[in-house]
Amino acid sequence: MILQTRITKIYRGMPITISLIVIFLLLNQCSCDHKNLISVENPKIKLDLSSRTGALIDFIDLEDSSAFQDRNSPSFSPWEIEIADSSGIQTLEIKDAARFRHWKPNDTTLILEWDRFRNKKARKLSVKSYIVIGTNNSMSSWRISLNGTGGIIVNKVAFPRIKVSRAEGDEYLAVPEWMGQIIKNPRDYLSSFKANPKKFEWSYPGPLSMQCVALYTPGKRGLYAACNDTMAFRKNLAFTLDTSGYLIYQLNNFPELETGSDIYEPSYSAIIGSFKGDWLTAAEIYREWGTKQKWSRESRFAKGQIPEWLEKTALWIWNRGRSSNVLVPAAELQKRIDLPVSVFWHWWHGCSYDDGFPEYIPPREGKKSFISAMESAHGKGINAIVYMNQALWGTTTESWKKEGAERFAAKDSKGKTLTHVFNIFTGKPTAYMCMATQFWKDKYSNLCDSAVNIYKANGVYMDMACLNTMCFDKSHGHPVGGGNYHIRNFSMMTDLIRSKIKDKENLVLAGEGAGEVWLPYLDLFLTLAVSKERYAGPDAWETIPFFQAVYHQYSITYGNYSSLLVPPYDELWPKEFAPEVPLKMLDKKFNRQFLMEQARSFAWGLQPAISNYRDFLASERNEEIEYILNLAKVRNMGLQYLLKGKFMRTPEFEIPVQEFDISRLSIYAGKMGESVTSFKGTYPIIYTGTWKSDNKNLGITLASISDDPFKISFTCTAAEYELPAAGNIYVINSSGRKYLSSYSDNKISVEFTLKPREICIIEIIPETQYKQM
Numbered sequence: 001m002i003l004q005t006r007i008t009k010i011y012r013g014m015p016i017t018i019s020l021i022v023i024f025l026l027l028n029q030c031s032c033d034h035k036n037l038i039s040v041e042n043p044k045i046k047l048d049l050s051s052r053t054g055a056l057i058d059f060i061d062l063e064d065s066s067a068f069q070d071r072n073s074p075s076f077s078p079w080e081i082e083i084a085d086s087s088g089i090q091t092l093e094i095k096d097a098a099r100f101r102h103w104k105p106n107d108t109t110l111i112l113e114w115d116r117f118r119n120k121k122a123r124k125l126s127v128k129s130y131i132v133i134g135t136n137n138s139m140s141s142w143r144i145s146l147n148g149t150g151g152i153i154v155n156k157v158a159f160p161r162i163k164v165s166r167a168e169g170d171e172y173l174a175v176p177e178w179m180g181q182i183i184k185n186p187r188d189y190l191s192s193f194k195a196n197p198k199k200f201e202w203s204y205p206g207p208l209s210m211q212c213v214a215l216y217t218p219g220k221r222g223l224y225a226a227c228n229d230t231m232a233f234r235k236n237l238a239f240t241l242d243t244s245g246y247l248i249y250q251l252n253n254f255p256e257l258e259t260g261s262d263i264y265e266p267s268y269s270a271i272i273g274s275f276k277g278d279w280l281t282a283a284e285i286y287r288e289w290g291t292k293q294k295w296s297r298e299s300r301f302a303k304g305q306i307p308e309w310l311e312k313t314a315l316w317i318w319n320r321g322r323s324s325n326v327l328v329p330a331a332e333l334q335k336r337i338d339l340p341v342s343v344f345w346h347w348w349h350g351c352s353y354d355d356g357f358p359e360y361i362p363p364r365e366g367k368k369s370f371i372s373a374m375e376s377a378h379g380k381g382i383n384a385i386v387y388m389n390q391a392l393w394g395t396t397t398e399s400w401k402k403e404g405a406e407r408f409a410a411k412d413s414k415g416k417t418l419t420h421v422f423n424i425f426t427g428k429p430t431a432y433m434c435m436a437t438q439f440w441k442d443k444y445s446n447l448c449d450s451a452v453n454i455y456k457a458n459g460v461y462m463d464m465a466c467l468n469t470m471c472f473d474k475s476h477g478h479p480v481g482g483g484n485y486h487i488r489n490f491s492m493m494t495d496l497i498r499s500k501i502k503d504k505e506n507l508v509l510a511g512e513g514a515g516e517v518w519l520p521y522l523d524l525f526l527t528l529a530v531s532k533e534r535y536a537g538p539d540a541w542e543t544i545p546f547f548q549a550v551y552h553q554y555s556i557t558y559g560n561y562s563s564l565l566v567p568p569y570d571e572l573w574p575k576e577f578a579p580e581v582p583l584k585m586l587d588k589k590f591n592r593q594f595l596m597e598q599a600r601s602f603a604w605g606l607q608p609a610i611s612n613y614r615d616f617l618a619s620e621r622n623e624e625i626e627y628i629l630n631l632a633k634v635r636n637m638g639l640q641y642l643l644k645g646k647f648m649r650t651p652e653f654e655i656p657v658q659e660f661d662i663s664r665l666s667i668y669a670g671k672m673g674e675s676v677t678s679f680k681g682t683y684p685i686i687y688t689g690t691w692k693s694d695n696k697n698l699g700i701t702l703a704s705i706s707d708d709p710f711k712i713s714f715t716c717t718a719a720e721y722e723l724p725a726a727g728n729i730y731v732i733n734s735s736g737r738k739y740l741s742s743y744s745d746n747k748i749s750v751e752f753t754l755k756p757r758e759i760c761i762i763e764i765i766p767e768t769q770y771k772q773m
């Protein structure tokens, strides 16, 4: 991402007026002693560090003179090192080093070194950091190297740490937590936290699907922070609010422990940069790098390794229980839509959900019934993937004892088995299995073998796949603590599964969440955040298609918790908590929430899904079912955009918002007679996305959830989408494809009235392509 090249002095080659402005601004901004500064700079950015301590004093964006580092903290340590021993954890920082030295081997590089630590354990330690800037971009790369780590346990290395001041105006923090989310004024939100420290922290690879974050104020410069790790090493990205209102960004690196090595030197750099724009600008910066990496080149979708039936799936049905509750409604829905419907199947298994894993087989309805239902569904062209958790083993199951599973479960740093109680009805815990053990890979791949080869599933939904467990069990034979052994072993696991499947070409392995490092291993990614309010309630974080904006051409995402019914209750859970009326209809006041969830998934390029579908909904909730059927049909006519297109910025036009009712009810919300939790929320009533196809056509998706017509009016230039200057504009909607208007002289102008709840794709077809058609 960062090109290492010659620095250009800011005054050289710049117009005199700009140079004077820059000098003026620098003099006015800088209150510290210039003699004590060491700097690197290019025409875009200038980094000033203290020559006495190595602390970052300023990160100046020279284009508008803004700076985002707190310049009043000349001793703010750019790193913190946690050393663990029997007495606990000690943290080292720059003030603990008696000596600091620095070098500038070339114009773009600073080398900083701290050593002679006062801490007895760290006497031999020296810490070096390398800061490199590009010739002409606003990014800098930061690397760290620890020497003399032999004999000490380095638990965590926080580097870099940047203290970010606040610009005037509303501030936004965009984070690729799986699909992606954004929060307005994160400092205000964090200040309301009771716990200390007040912080956000996400781990990668795992909840962070990509290794980047963006903190910005619209119209001003913002912080772009990322990593260029191609090996999937475990790390956390964090923001902490300090008592003065500064946000401290830091990258927490977790070394492999007890390697016997005297050096810890991550193979990757942190990227710290300045950018102007919004979350999509940050996504575009990241995309430049991410789509050139190995996981993009080797993505199963990009390599054409995805089964045809998956690409052709027009609609997913996510139902639970016996085949009569799952495959029968799927066949009815497929008949209704006359397009391929695929099945995402929970609670097919013999064990109770979330505590009886992995005793999946035989299915709860029995072997014969299950196989016969599956074969009948296949006869109708319906494919089904079945749920199996790829991490958990119930610690109260018979198999846990009988198979001695505890030995192969992940352990924490104190040697304790990592467990969690997910099932609030039974309170029975499950343990996290260690992916790096052959035992677990064998166990899970054998389960997949049975589910697919014997029970005729078309694939497996590997729950909790896009997560990463740190394990400290030395007997497992992997490096303990941090490292990248989890992902390396996940790759071996999927290879092992595929090696056991007879019909490999039609096998789908799906995972929960999304993650760039899983692109070569999984065919399909569940990005449920389009329906986040339904399982998490509304909060300050808003869902954005961050992952799709970067990797849509390299991944198929799907799924939606969107339902018109109260979710079902597992028949194998305790009877006393079961709802009196199963599959109760949700109040009609939540119908607009259903439409919103569906509209998001259409506009943002997911394969659509409906949860808890039953045939009576087609008459009882006719408008909502029609909505999703239309949506799937329109999408099916625009697969060049919505399956294979590249995410682009949507031309600007005003989108109204409306307040409506939001329900929250997950499968666990019904305990002790709790009913649906209801909220009011204000959301847009039009959802949009813009997609560029391989053959350079543009598709702008529009999905209205309004009861009123809405006039769309926008202009843009062909050049901003790198399209030829003239062409035609079409509309694809449920009636088919119609000519709307043409454009010329590089100016695209679209006037179109969306009918109530209309779903369409505005197609911009440049003339060269049009003539070929």
Ligand SMILES: [Zn+2]
Binding pocket: 409, 410, 411, 434, 435, 436, 437, 471, 472, 473, 476, 478
């Ligand atoms: Zn382990």
